[in-house]
Amino acid sequence: MTHRSVLLKPLRRGIWRYLRDADVLHGAVVTLVALVGTGGLLYVGYLLHVARVALRSPLEPTRRLAVLVFGRMLVSDRPEHDYRQRLARSLLLAQQGLAERVMLLGGRSGGSTMTEAAAGERWLRDEGFPGVVPMQLEQASIDSLENLRHARSLLARDDESLPPVCLVTSRYHLARCQLLARRLGFDVETVGAEAALPRNVRYLRRIALEAGYLMWIDIAVRWARLIGHRRMADRVS
Known part of the structure; x- marks a missing residue:
């Protein structure tokens, strides 16, 4: 892989790959104008929301639900730290009988030869995932919005209704996933991957970045x- 390819790899994932889209850029300009017009207070509101969801999300849903587990970029075709925490939480929910089914979300990331979902399945099987709980893989997506769109197609019932779902991901990521899922028509509960909100510089940066994403989208x-x-509105529907 060339040095240029390594530098550009992060821009091919997530929200960055939409920057070539005129509608997305339109939304970015409007968001910037709103941000400047409020003297930055708009961003503070979203930051507080992301932090509140991250802090308050429970460790288990209130009922037995379909569990959607968000993937993350692999390292040497293996789940990295954040992804392993998400998988471990879904494993615990399955063992506790709180998972009607588990759906692992994520296609190929970076130069990986394996999808995020497939790597997650391998990790869960190695850790003793209960065979009585159905597991599905969504392997066509490369960002959170695509994750949920494809999950919606896989979960839709014959009458096109959707079952209620539990979103399992890192706490910094929960608010954005919750917003997108609700916009796509899901009845959602959120569960944090971590036992509690980490207090470190890396996590604070993640929360700050997620607040910007959420503000932009909303x-x-x-x-x-x-x-x-x-x-433009249909981008998130």
């Missing part, structure tokens, strides 16, 4: 609906 969709820009 403001852009609200603006699109306000001006009747159907195509």
